[in-house]
Amino acid sequence: MKESIAQRLYQLRKEKNLSQQHLAKAIGVTQKAIDFWEKGINEPKASYIVNLSIYFGVSAGYLLGLED
Numbered sequence: 001m002k003e004s005i006a007q008r009l010y011q012l013r014k015e016k017n018l019s020q021q022h023l024a025k026a027i028g029v030t031q032k033a034i035d036f037w038e039k040g041i042n043e044p045k046a047s048y049i050v051n052l053s054i055y056f057g058v059s060a061g062y063l064l065g066l067e068d
Helices: 005-015 020-027 031-039 046-056
Strands: none
Touching: 005 031, 005 046, 020 031, 020 046
C-alpha cells in the first residue's frame, strides 16, 4: 500500500524536527493547513506541493506517494 501525502509530510517534518508552525511559516500557509494536511482532512494544492518538495529536497512524486 502506498503512503499518502499526509503520511509522507508528517514523516518528513518529524525527521527534520520541525513544528507545524515552523513549516507553515517557511512555505507560507497557516499551522492549521499543515495540521489538516497531516490528518488527511485536506490535501495541499499543487503550488504548495511544489513548495514542500523544494523545502524538503524531495520530488513532488515522492510527496504524492508515487515514488520511494
